[in-house]
Amino acid sequence: MDEETIWLEGSISTEAALLSDYRQVAAVYVQRGDGRRWDRRLSRLQQLTARKKVPLTLVDESFIAERTTGNSHGGVVAEAGPREFVSLESLVVNEERPFVVMLDGIEDPFNFGQALRSLYAAGVSGVVVRPRNWFTAAGIVARASAGVSEQMPIAIAETAELAAETYRQLGLSVAATSNKDAVSLYEADLTRPLFLLLGGEKRGITRSFLAQADLILQIPYQQPNFQQSLGVVASAAIVSFEVMRQRINHKS
Numbered sequence: 001m002d003e004e005t006i007w008l009e010g011s012i013s014t015e016a017a018l019l020s021d022y023r024q025v026a027a028v029y030v031q032r033g034d035g036r037r038w039d040r041r042l043s044r045l046q047q048l049t050a051r052k053k054v055p056l057t058l059v060d061e062s063f064i065a066e067r068t069t070g071n072s073h074g075g076v077v078a079e080a081g082p083r084e085f086v087s088l089e090s091l092v093v094n095e096e097r098p099f100v101v102m103l104d105g106i107e108d109p110f111n112f113g114q115a116l117r118s119l120y121a122a123g124v125s126g127v128v129v130r131p132r133n134w135f136t137a138a139g140i141v142a143r144a145s146a147g148v149s150e151q152m153p154i155a156i157a158e159t160a161e162l163a164a165e166t167y168r169q170l171g172l173s174v175a176a177t178s179n180k181d182a183v184s185l186y187e188a189d190l191t192r193p194l195f196l197l198l199g200g201e202k203r204g205i206t207r208s209f210l211a212q213a214d215l216i217l218q219i220p221y222q223q224p225n226f227q228q229s230l231g232v233v234a235s236a237a238i239v240s241f242e243v244m245r246q247r248i249n250h251k252s
Helices: 011-019 037-050 061-065 110-123 133-142 158-167 207-210 233-251
Strands: 006-009 025-031 057-058 076-080 099-104 125-130 155-156 171-178 193-198 215-218
Touching: 006 133, 011 025, 011 037, 011 076, 011 133, 025 037, 025 061, 037 057, 099 110, 099 158, 099 233, 110 133, 110 233, 133 155, 158 171, 158 193, 158 207, 171 207, 193 233
Parallel strands: 025 057, 099 125, 099 193, 125 155, 171 193, 171 215
Antiparallel strands: 006 076, 025 076
């Protein structure tokens, strides 16, 4: 087995990879079973694998167990290659009002995957990550994101500052979240082209980045005594869907 081989677990992750432009799938394996549920699963996978000219093989339970980490695979795994990334610039091509998000410093692959899920659902143009990212745990990320990690266009930047400068030159405003010297998320104009940095669970966002940001956003709380920051999964969902709401209303 090649060291670049990635095992994606479950039919959702497998189907997403087969439909994706960002990863090559070498083979799909389905555990033998009985009943209509298996027939429906096989029918869908057979259609996709035939279209992509990817072999599909029925295997025993032991084959699946040796290549999975949990019990949520449902008897389906895919043997795939490494994730392919795109350029920073390509995330804004043909986008009238691009919205790009950088996820930086997330320590948990489940959180990373769940944040991707919210961003994708809210219609972000693409995501930026550092070279050290959670795609080495592609199976976990794919499950946590419901396959979104295989569909989302993703670029790599060495630092958040480099990404911010690139997008500023391309006409995007640079934004970040913080509780200090910030404007309420619901009072800011988020219809403009936007690059947003969301920090991870431990490091957060550096003062130097906040100092050069065009816009610092705060998520207001109803409970005045609650002083803690929300986790990146909640922040990603709240901010991205507010951007979506404003842009929908702006068009009407």
